[in-house]
Amino acid sequence: MERDFPIWQVLNEEGTVVQPEYRERITKELTMVMYRHLIRTRTFDRKCVSLQRQGRIGTYVPYEGQEACQVGSALALNDEDWMFPTYRDHGAMMTFGRSLVNTLLYWKGRTEGCVPPEGKKIVPPSVPIATQLPHAAGAACAEKWKGTKNAVIVYFGDGATSEGDFHEGLNFASVFNAPVVFFNQNNQYAISVPITRQMRSKTIAQKALAYDIPGVRIDGNDVFAVYFQTAEALERARHGGGPTLIEAVTWRYGAHTTSDDPSRYRDQEESKKRRETTDPIKRVVRLMQREGWWNEQWANQVQEEVNAEIEQAVAEMERYPKANASDMFDYVFAEPTWTIAEQKEAYLHWKRVMEG
Amino acid sequence: MSVKVSTKSLTLVQAVNDALRIMLKERDDVVLLGEDVGRNGGVFRATDGLLQEFGEERVIDTPLSEAGFTGAAIGMALNGFRPVVEIQFLGFIYPAYEQIMTHAARMRSRTRGHFTVPLVIRAPYGAGVRAPEIHSDSTEALFTHMPGVKVVCPSSPYDAKGLLIAAIEDPDPVLFLEPMRNYRAFREDVPEGKYTVDIGKGKKLREGEDVTVIAWGAMVPVAMKAAEAAAKKGIDADVIDLRTLYPLDKDMIAESVQKTGRTVIVQEAHATGGLANDILAVINDTSFFYQKAPAERVTGFDVPVPFFAHEDDYLPTPARVLHAIEKVMNDS
Numbered sequence: 001m002e003r004d005f006p007i008w009q010v011l012n013e014e015g016t017v018v019q020p021e022y023r024e025r026i027t028k029e030l031t032m033v034m035y036r037h038l039i040r041t042r043t044f045d046r047k048c049v050s051l052q053r054q055g056r057i058g059t060y061v062p063y064e065g066q067e068a069c070q071v072g073s074a075l076a077l078n079d080e081d082w083m084f085p086t087y088r089d090h091g092a093m094m095t096f097g098r099s100l101v102n103t104l105l106y107w108k109g110r111t112e113g114c115v116p117p118e119g120k121k122i123v124p125p126s127v128p129i130a131t132q133l134p135h136a137a138g139a140a141c142a143e144k145w146k147g148t149k150n151a152v153i154v155y156f157g158d159g160a161t162s163e164g165d166f167h168e169g170l171n172f173a174s175v176f177n178a179p180v181v182f183f184n185q186n187n188q189y190a191i192s193v194p195i196t197r198q199m200r201s202k203t204i205a206q207k208a209l210a211y212d213i214p215g216v217r218i219d220g221n222d223v224f225a226v227y228f229q230t231a232e233a234l235e236r237a238r239h240g241g242g243p244t245l246i247e248a249v250t251w252r253y254g255a256h257t258t259s260d261d262p263s264r265y266r267d268q269e270e271s272k273k274r275r276e277t278t279d280p281i282k283r284v285v286r287l288m289q290r291e292g293w294w295n296e297q298w299a300n301q302v303q304e305e306v307n308a309e310i311e312q313a314v315a316e317m318e319r320y321p322k323a324n325a326s327d328m329f330d331y332v333f334a335e336p337t338w339t340i341a342e343q344k345e346a347y348l349h350w351k352r353v354m355e356g
Numbered sequence: 357m358s359v360k361v362s363t364k365s366l367t368l369v370q371a372v373n374d375a376l377r378i379m380l381k382e383r384d385d386v387v388l389l390g391e392d393v394g395r396n397g398g399v400f401r402a403t404d405g406l407l408q409e410f411g412e413e414r415v416i417d418t419p420l421s422e423a424g425f426t427g428a429a430i431g432m433a434l435n436g437f438r439p440v441v442e443i444q445f446l447g448f449i450y451p452a453y454e455q456i457m458t459h460a461a462r463m464r465s466r467t468r469g470h471f472t473v474p475l476v477i478r479a480p481y482g483a484g485v486r487a488p489e490i491h492s493d494s495t496e497a498l499f500t501h502m503p504g505v506k507v508v509c510p511s512s513p514y515d516a517k518g519l520l521i522a523a524i525e526d527p528d529p530v531l532f533l534e535p536m537r538n539y540r541a542f543r544e545d546v547p548e549g550k551y552t553v554d555i556g557k558g559k560k561l562r563e564g565e566d567v568t569v570i571a572w573g574a575m576v577p578v579a580m581k582a583a584e585a586a587a588k589k590g591i592d593a594d595v596i597d598l599r600t601l602y603p604l605d606k607d608m609i610a611e612s613v614q615k616t617g618r619t620v621i622v623q624e625a626h627a628t629g630g631l632a633n634d635i636l637a638v639i640n641d642t643s644f645f646y647q648k649a650p651a652e653r654v655t656g657f658d659v660p661v662p663f664f665a666h667e668d669d670y671l672p673t674p675a676r677v678l679h680a681i682e683k684v685m686n687d688s
Contacts, residue, residue, distance in 0.1 A: 127491075164424070339658045344657075
């Protein structure tokens with residue numbers, strides 16, 4: 001199966017383009033855009049880990065190491081497409097247009113963080129594993145039946161493939177030939193459980209065979225491989241070609257969440273080694289240096305602009321008015337039921353009395 | 357002559373670990389299954405060290421599949437094992453709901469006792485620790501409503517250990533709810549060896565004549581704080597920790613309510629369809645004419661457990677419980 005589903009690369013670890021037919025499409029401009037998003041997502045992620053350590057946001061889910069998966073796939077989308085992320089995909093969400101402030105508010109325990117920007121079909125991150133796959137299949141069917149050319153991308157991890165919802169989602173999409181891309185980030189660990197204990201299958205891409213849909217296995221740390229394969233799968237979907245399963249092989253450098261200590265279940269030396277060898281940003285830098293596109297001053301400027309944008313978002317998050325108790329009652333139904341109306345009134349009255 | 361029982365000071369989560377270790381040691385048919393329970397020792401460390409001590413065949417890291425491993429555990433239970441399954445958070449149990457509702461709960465009645473499912477499902481539950489969304493559910497009533505499953509919910513280290521051992525020895529499926537807010541909140545001297553706490557029996561935490569306060573799990577410390585505050589105002593509360601949510605300790609509830617005539621029930625979960633309503637039914641059936649005032653319920657609201665920015669508004673607090681105590685005292 002590993003031979004049938006080899007890991008496809010465009011840009012290897014040394015920053016060399018290994019697919020000559022894609023050579024022309026890797027322009028300086030595209031590379032600069034990729035680089036900026038990679039730096040932006042990584043800087044934001046590190047900032048969030050530090051905010052959590054300082055108690056300024058709640059438990060946080062880091063994605064460092066997986067930026068190429070998220071940036072490359074999100075950049076392949078059209079503005080009108082749908083995104084169904086997990087809790088680890090805020091890198092993809094912010095690349096597709098979710099504001100940094102909303103991302104921060106989500107991690108501060110605020111529902112404001114689940115509201116997408118006007119016109120963007122970004123569904124709130126799914127917390128229970130694999131539950132979003134059937135939603136994506138259904139949203140894709142709806143686009144097809146409405147006669148649009150819009151497609152859907154849905155993200156999930158390696159552990160998610162063990163859930164029934166993974167299989168049910170793929171099967172449903174396959175039966176109805178739905179325009180959806182199932183984007184798997186195989187970071188090789190479901191919290192502490194390595195992929196070898198999660199499945200006996202040698203690849204995730206091969207699971208596409210069971211549903212008779214295309215299965216593609218790519219280097220998830222190669223932003224160009226991710227970008228081109230996702231774009232091709234989306235194009236296929238838009239033109240009646242149905243769903244695709246993409247397995248992007250990657251690695252999370254850090255913990256599952258800020259509540260977890262990865263050194264309990266794996267040797268973190270591996271992460272250190274991968275930072276030097278397979279890192280998604282390093283290979284883009286190597287490509288740019290190789291091509292003579294690298295400019296230290298420009299790179300510093302990108303970093304400074306990104307830092308300023310993030311600092312501004314953090315300041316805005318911290319200036320945000322305190323959560324309003326009415327909010328939790330007001331959005332349960334279009335019209336509140338009598339139980340909710342009574343509970344709200346009684347609680348707010350009591351709170352006012354208590355607070356004098 | 358008194359026998360000195362040697363004890364150790366444990367948190368609730370350590371007491372769970374201790375119970376599991378004792379039962380793994382005592383019975384070859386006990387196996388643990390769940391996500392991250394082995395190498396990682398569980399996300400809350402409830403199974404810490406057990407893989408190392410008992411090996412991979414008894415402490416099993418499963419694929420990420422709540423329906424799958426709960427269903428597999430039902431099969432193991434049918435075939436002579438006593439599996440103890442860990443659901444990482446109660447909010448993730450729903451894929452397994454079908455397995456519990458349609459199979460574990462009814463196997464005995466479907467087969468006139470020929471097949472049984474001696475299965476324990478452990479799940480941390482509840483809000484109050486600033487967890488991400490879906491990690492804070494307290495949907496115990498979905499399971500107390502399920503005929504064929506016992507539901508246990510200790511609030512202290514001593515009861516956690518004794519009830520978990522009793523649950524593992526019980527011939528029927530038991531959902532064992534662990535209040536994550538109490539996991540490390542305090543320590544208690546717990547006997548070193550094996551002991552059990554009876555399923556179906558509550559515990560009186562405080563004797564009082566004026567008002568009955570009934571709570572379970574994470575709401576027990578909240579109820580106790582309110583009772584202490586009430587005592588300062590001259591109101592003497594009888595506080596019951598239910599410990600088992602199905603079947604309820606009808607006798608303890610009735611005895612207390614008949615003494616005080618006034619009741620406050622503290623429930624973390626949403627109001628509608630909650631366990632507090634079943635407790636009211638017990639009071640209605642056993643003690644209606646002893647009551648001096650309508651019983652009060654202090655509960656979460658009929659809203660999805662909110663994101664943690666709203667957690668303090670959602671959860672019953674000692675102040676809200678005290679307010680209810682004063683209300684039932686003033687009603688006549």
